[in-house]
Amino acid sequence: WDKDVMDKTTSPTFVALFGGLAAVALTSTSWMWRQRRQRQRELAERAARKVAERDASIAHAVQAGLDWAGVQGWAATRACAREPADVVSLTASELLAEMGARRLSAEYVMRCFVARTITAAPVLACVAEERFEAAIADAAACDAERAQGKLRGALHGLPISVKDQHDMAGFDSTCGLACRVGRPAAEDAVIVAVARRAGAIPFVRTTAPQLMMAPENFSFWGVGRNPWDLSRAPGGSSGGEGSLVGARGSPLGLGADIGGSVRIPASFCGVCAFKPTVDRLSARGMTVPRLEGLSGQKEVRGTPGPLARSVADLELIMRAWCGADGGWCGADGGGVSCAAADVTLPPVPWDSAECARAARPGQVRFGVLLDDGWFEPAPACKRAVVDAASALRAAGHSVIELDATKLFGEGGLRPIVLAYVQLLSADGNFRSFTDALEGEALHPNYRFLHATAQIPNWARPAIARVLRARGEGRKAELVRAAGRKSAHAYWLATVGRDKLKARVLDALSAAGVDVLLCPALGLPALPHGGGVLLNQACSYTFAYNCLNMPAGTIPTTRVRADEEAYVPTRDGSDAFSLAARAACAGSAGLPVSVQIVGLPWRDETVLGAMAAVEAAVDARLPPAPFPPLTWGGGKRNE
Numbered sequence: 045w046d047k048d049v050m051d052k053t054t055s056p057t058f059v060a061l062f063g064g065l066a067a068v069a070l071t072s073t074s075w076m077w078r079q080r081r082q083r084q085r086e087l088a089e090r091a092a093r094k095v096a097e098r099d100a101s102i103a104h105a106v107q108a109g110l111d112w113a114g115v116q117g118w119a120a121t122r123a124c125a126r127e128p129a130d131v132v133s134l135t136a137s138e139l140l141a142e143m144g145a146r147r148l149s150a151e152y153v154m155r156c157f158v159a160r161t162i163t164a165a166p167v168l169a170c171v172a173e174e175r176f177e178a179a180i181a182d183a184a185a186c187d188a189e190r191a192q193g194k195l196r197g198a199l200h201g202l203p204i205s206v207k208d209q210h211d212m213a214g215f216d217s218t219c220g221l222a223c224r225v226g227r228p229a230a231e232d233a234v235i236v237a238v239a240r241r242a243g244a245i246p247f248v249r250t251t252a253p254q255l256m257m258a259p260e261n262f263s264f265w266g267v268g269r270n271p272w273d274l275s276r277a278p279g280g281s282s283g284g285e286g287s288l289v290g291a292r293g294s295p296l297g298l299g300a301d302i303g304g305s306v307r308i309p310a311s312f313c314g315v316c317a318f319k320p321t322v323d324r325l326s327a328r329g330m331t332v333p334r335l336e337g338l339s340g341q342k343e344v345r346g347t348p349g350p351l352a353r354s355v356a357d358l359e360l361i362m363r364a365w366c367g368a369d370g371g372w373c374g375a376d377g378g379g380v381s382c383a384a385a386d387v388t389l390p391p392v393p394w395d396s397a398e399c400a401r402a403a404r405p406g407q408v409r410f411g412v413l414l415d416d417g418w419f420e421p422a423p424a425c426k427r428a429v430v431d432a433a434s435a436l437r438a439a440g441h442s443v444i445e446l447d448a449t450k451l452f453g454e455g456g457l458r459p460i461v462l463a464y465v466q467l468l469s470a471d472g473n474f475r476s477f478t479d480a481l482e483g484e485a486l487h488p489n490y491r492f493l494h495a496t497a498q499i500p501n502w503a504r505p506a507i508a509r510v511l512r513a514r515g516e517g518r519k520a521e522l523v524r525a526a527g528r529k530s531a532h533a534y535w536l537a538t539v540g541r542d543k544l545k546a547r548v549l550d551a552l553s554a555a556g557v558d559v560l561l562c563p564a565l566g567l568p569a570l571p572h573g574g575g576v577l578l579n580q581a582c583s584y585t586f587a588y589n590c591l592n593m594p595a596g597t598i599p600t601t602r603v604r605a606d607e608e609a610y611v612p613t614r615d616g617s618d619a620f621s622l623a624a625r626a627a628c629a630g631s632a633g634l635p636v637s638v639q640i641v642g643l644p645w646r647d648e649t650v651l652g653a654m655a656a657v658e659a660a661v662d663a664r665l666p667p668a669p670f671p672p673l674t675w676g677g678g679k680r681n682e
Contacts (some may be wrong), residue, residue: 083483091222091264098173098265102165105158105176115159124152129673131156136202136295136357143190143201150190150201154183154247157203161248161293167274167671168291169266170284172208172249173215179203179247186243197242197380198364204244205294207282208252208265210236210348211329219333220254220263220281223482233329234385235298235348235365241380242364248294250284254487255333255477257281259308259582260575262487267572270312271668272634276569279309282351286313289351290668296357300330302346303464304565304585307597307639310351312569314635314665316654318358318596319349319589320647325365326386333480341476343467343538344589355598355655359399362651366394395648402558402652403659405440410653411557413446417456418518418583419566419620420612422628424603428636429563432600435660436561444555451551458521460548461583463541464590465525470537472528473497492576501527516618518580545591549643558646559653564597564637567610570627577623584639594647596654597637600661605632635665 105111109118115128131153134142142148158176165171186201211217211229218224231237236246251265261268261283268283270276271291278287282299286309289297299306301319310317325348331337332346350361367381383391402408412433414426421429437443448456474497478486486494499507504523511520529537552560566581588595610628615621638657642650667673 080483084485087222087482087484088264090225094216094225095265098171101174102162102171105162105174108177110155110158110176110180111162112159115155118155119152122152124148128156128159132160132292132295132673133667134295135354136352137354137360139295140199140202140360146190150183150186150245151180153201154180154203154245157294158247160291161205161288163671164271164288164291164293167269168271168278168287169261169268170250170278170288170291170293172218172251172265172284174248176247179245182245186245195243199239199360200243202244203247203295204239205248205250205285205288205297206236206246207285207297207299208249209256209281209300209331210298211331212236212246212249215249217331217337218252218263219256219331219337219480220252220265221333221480221482222264222484223480224331229329231329234326234382236329238326238365238380238382238385239298239361244296244364248288250282250288250297252282252284253280254484255480255490256305257303257333257477257493258489258575259304259312259570259579260489260572261287261309262489269670270569271670272312272314272569274670275571276634277312277572277575279312279569280575281305283309285351286310286315289313289315289353291671292353292667292673295352296361297351299349299351300346301349301585301589302344303589304582305346306349306351307564307585307595307637308582311564311597311599311635311637314599314637314668315351315353316355316358316596316598316658317349317351318362318647318651318654319594320347320362321594321645322347322592323389324392324594324645324647325349326382326389328386334476335479335482339476341468341471343541344464345592346589355596355651355658358596358654359396359651362647363394363396366392368394368396392645398648399652399655402649403655405656406442408558408649408653408656409442409444409556410436410559410561411444411446411552411555413448413560413562415448415456416461416562416583416587417448417458418461419581420614421563421566421584422568422610422624422631423607424568424601424631424636425563425566427607428601428638429561432638432657432661433561436656439656439660441656441660443561444557446555446557446560451555452548457548457583457587460541460544460587460590462521462525463537463544464586465522466529466537467534467541467590469497469526470529470534489573489576493579496522496526499523499527518615518618518620541590548591552643558642559650560639560641561657562639562641564639567624567627568603568631568634568636574623574627577620578627580620581624588641592644593641594644594650595639595641596650597639598654598657598661599635599637599665600657600663601636602665603631603634603636608632
């Protein structure tokens with residue numbers, strides 16, 4: 045038999061057939077490789093044209109006198125009471141008060157923020173598209189309407205920036221993807237439309253990282269920088285918003301959050317942010333980095349959320365979006381709340397009285413949670429929470445200490461972190477993300493997540509055992525949690541998450557805790573590329589996305605020179621801790637935030653508690669150093 049088989053497999057006919065099949069396979073592989081390379085070149089060229097258009101558009105604005113020198117000259121000829129640097133230093137609430145008292149015109153305010161954005165754009169790589177001249181015209185129209193005693197709404201004349209994810213009619217929502225270039229939206233996202241109806245004026249669209257699943261800001265738009273330290277990332281995925289608001293180029297930014305995407309950049313850049321309960325705001329027109337801009341993953345959902353320089357500003361836009369006391373009615377009597385524009389939302393108006401109540405001493409109980417059990421926070425991140433708790437006690441607020449393990453069970457919030465990974469990786473092989481690229485090359489900063497996703501399920505237990513034996517316990521747990529799941533396994537993971545959520549909520553109720561006071565993140569702003577491994581430091585944000593609990597961050601302090609060493613009490617020699625040690629070196633001076641987390645649908649309570657922290661700590665940070673407020677613009681790449 046062996047001889048017969050050998051004769052057949054060595055016959056000229058078989059050899060020729062096998063050779064032909066091999067040649068076909070090689071030709072097919074070569075053809076597919078050439079097609080892929082051609083597609084990547086086409087997308088790169090398309091993206092390069094888009095970037096060139098943006099740069100030309102900003103250059104045109106400079107020629108039109110809309111830059112810093114131009115606004116200074118404009119102000120001088122009109123005897124404006126405030127210098128442009130003073131105007132961009134005002135919060136959104138202060139700007140509205142000044143415009144309402146007619147001490148500032150909406151046009152002058154808009155010109156100041158346009159000029160500041162022109163200055164910041166080449167330094168921070170935060171601008172995707174702009175509508176500077178149209179926004180100035182809108183602002184002038186607001187001034188004319190005010191002179192006639194008419195107001196569009198509560199945000200009349202206020203400049204706002206919009207993340208390159210929320211649709212605006214006539215503009216692309218690229219989500220950092222080259223394939224999305226040249227696909228302009230037909231209409232505004234609901235949150236943009238409602239903000240416009242309330243009188244806000246979008247004037248710039250800000251950058252986001254490719255695929256929007258990173259605590260950095262990298263895409264075909266460029267590498268975003270942090271206004272506190274240009275060698276550091278501004279966070280993500282609302283990284284352009286974080287850096288622009290942090291650099292005082294926008295008083296109020298419209299971002300989105302599915303794992304910390306407003307809270308991470310706000311913390312890195314020293315501003316405030318709020319992630320509401322999912323479905324408190326409309327997600328219609330909020331594009332996601334998936335094929336056709338839609339996602340079938342519904343267990344951990346993203347939500348729009350604002351970034352600003354004060355908690356009052358966050359409440360300002362939430363009131364406009366949700367409609368306080370039935371909603372603001374414009375001149376035509378029409379309501380402008382998200383629920384009025386999107387019938388899938390529950391009609392829950394904003395309760396300003398609850399927000400004010402929660403800010404008063406003795407009205408809510410703060411539970412202090414220093415460590416989530418997954419990523420031990422850096423010294424400055426711990427101190428920020430301890431100092432905030434002390435300040436709250438001194439101001440008369442009720443504060444108790446919590447232990448995550450005693451309160452939630454073994455591992456603290458560690459199982460929640462792993463549940464988040466289980467649910468978001470269920471499609472396997474990074475499939476939804478790579479499909480969304482439509483041929484574009486995956487950015488190398490995703491290499492750890494991509495490599496983890498590619499491990500076949502049958503190999504995961506063995507690889508996890510090897511990693512654990514080498515002291516990489518957290519990597520081992522991630523390898524076990526990630527990977528493709530059957531529908532049955534996905535349902536079981538969902539049930540597991542729901543049980544964990546019930547345990548957390550029951551524990552908080554038993555402890556009489558209204559809100560948690562915890563680190564915003566495990567680390568201050570990361571060096572560029574640090575997010576490859578240190579996205580794990582964002583466990584403090586994505587745990588509460590997994591639980592659908594409202595959360596917000598407030599900057600309270602900065603890293604001290606004696607806080608640059610990262611020496612954890614557990615997992616001290618694994619890859620994540622070693623990366624954290626390197627990231628903390630040279631971090632002195634970076635902003636640090638704390639986080640307030642509340643029960644689902646208690647959004648007003650969270651914002652009220654955030655206001656209490658802001659008032660108790662009273663830590664107004666100085667302006668971010670880059671670009672300096674006295675600097676007029678141009679290319680600058682420190």
